Amino acid sequence: xxxxxxxxxxxxxxxxxxxxxxxxxxxxxxxxxxxxxxxxxxxxxxxxxxxxxxxxxxxxxxxxxxxxxxxxxxxxxxxxxxxxxxxxxxxxxxxxxxxxxxxxxxxxxxxxxxxxxxxxxxxxxxxxxxxxxxxxxxxxxxxxxxxxxxxxxxxxxxxxxxxxxxxxxxxxxxxxxxxxxxxxxxxxxxxxxxxxxxxxxxxxxxxxxxxxxxxxxxxxxxxxxxxxxxxxxxxxxxxxxxxxxxxxxxxxxxxxxxxxxxxxxxxxxxxxxxxxxxxxxxxxxxxxxxxxxxxxxxxxx
Numbered sequence: 001x002x003x004x005x006x007x008x009x010x011x012x013x014x015x016x017x018x019x020x021x022x023x024x025x026x027x028x029x030x031x032x033x034x035x036x037x038x039x040x041x042x043x044x045x046x047x048x049x050x051x052x053x054x055x056x057x058x059x060x061x062x063x064x065x066x067x068x069x070x071x072x073x074x075x076x077x078x079x080x081x082x083x084x085x086x087x088x089x090x091x092x093x094x095x096x097x098x099x100x101x102x103x104x105x106x107x108x109x110x111x112x113x114x115x116x117x118x119x120x121x122x123x124x125x126x127x128x129x130x131x132x133x134x135x136x137x138x139x140x141x142x143x144x145x146x147x148x149x150x151x152x153x154x155x156x157x158x159x160x161x162x163x164x165x166x167x168x169x170x171x172x173x174x175x176x177x178x179x180x181x182x183x184x185x186x187x188x189x190x191x192x193x194x195x196x197x198x199x200x201x202x203x204x205x206x207x208x209x210x211x212x213x214x215x216x217x218x219x220x221x222x223x224x225x226x227x228x229x230x231x232x233x234x235x236x237x238x239x240x241x242x243x244x245x246x247x248x249x250x251x252x253x254x255x256x257x258x259x260x261x262x263x264x265x266x267x268x269x270x271x272x273x274x275x276x277x278x279x280x281x282x283x284x285x286x287x288x289x290x291x292x293x294x295x296x297x298x299x300x301x
Contacts, residue, residue: 002071005293006064006112008056009121009285010034010080010104012095012148012198013244015056017063019073020290024132026283028066032059037098049098057111064112076108076116077293079124079285081149086166089118094184095149095198117296121145121285123169125242125278126153126160127295128288134240134279142230143278144171145285146223147243150192156234171230172196176222195222197245208245213252219245220253224260224275231265231273242278242285 002021009016011034018029035055037048067073081093089105109116119127126143129135135143139158145151150172154161161168172192173185180189181199193199195218197208204215211219223246227239239261246253257275265273278284 002068003074004067004071005290006060006073006076006114007286007290007293008060008076008078008080008108009124009289010056010078010091010093010096011121011285012081012093015059016286017060018286018290019063019067020077020287022294024128024287024290026286026290028063029283029286030059030063034096037096049100049102052096052098053102053107057107060108060111073112073114075114075293075297076112077124077289077291077296078104078108078116078118079121079289079292080104080118082120082151082170083165083167084118084120086119086162089116091118115293115297115300117292119292120151120153120167120169121288122151123153123160123162123166124288124292125284126155126169126240126288127291128280128284129240129242129278130155130160131291132280132287133284134276135238136279138238140234140236141238141240142169142171142227142234142236144223144227144239144241144246145243146195146197146219146241146246148197150196150223150243152230154230154234154236156236171226174226174229176225191222191226195219195245200245209248211249216249216252217256219249220256221260223253224257225264227257227275228261228264228270228273231261231270232267235269237273239273239275240278241275242280247277247281
């Protein structure tokens with residue numbers, strides 16, 4: 001008999017689910033586009049928000065139905081766009097307007113019937129990359145998602161940083177262009193407002209996957225600038241970057257980010273810091289979500 005986690009990843013473009021075992025093996029994955037929603041004026045519940053929940057619940061139920069005979073599901077782990085509240089498992093993703101203080105953990109726990117744990121999607125990725133990915137065995141690194149939005153998770157001295165409410169690591173809201181483009185967080189010139197897939201589409205007038213090499217290089221440079229600030233602040237040797245924009249932009253993006261880091265990381269303890277692609281590829285969000293579940297379950301036992 002094999003024990004499985006239900007892994008759930010929720011982003012502004014797509015929602016995904018899969019079954020992941022204790023070794024990090026992912027199977028029976030599924031995904032659907034994230035339904036568009038309007039800004040909710042009712043805390044936790046809106047007509048659009050409920051439609052989004054039903055879409056997610058249907059997909060998760062479908063994935064659970066593939067559980068091999070004789071095996072069991074013992075935990076559910078979730079990575080979701082933030083902000084969120086780790087204490088009560090509610091989420092208010094900036095790019096999913098219909099969910100404000102939405103009780104995601106409680107809803108999924110009721111649906112699946114097992115202990116459920118929710119964290120920011122980029123922090124989940126950090127857990128996954130540190131578990132079986134490109135940062136396995138390292139005690140100090142930052143993992144990033146550059147996709148529809150931009151997020152991060154910081155591992156320091158072998159511990160994933162949570163912060164007061166569970167939202168530590170939001171590198172997407174570091175300012176990289178003073179007085180630049182307005183950001184959904186209310187500031188201007190944030191990395192997310194300048195280098196996310198959403199921002200690139202707004203700036204260029206076409207989807208990020210059609211970006212020119214010049215746009216790819218600018219995006220990598222801005223990401224490298226933000227990473228360099230974190231490396232200098234926290235004495236980190238490595239940044240592991242995933243997400244559809246970063247991985248899709250490929251070598252042009254990563255070479256630009258590395259050049260910018262080398263230009264800005266001149267202290268003795270920051271020289272040589274590297275930026276590399278995530279080792280889990282497109283499986284990273286679900287493996288990371290499962291790591292959130294396994295970690296939470298281990299803390300209960």
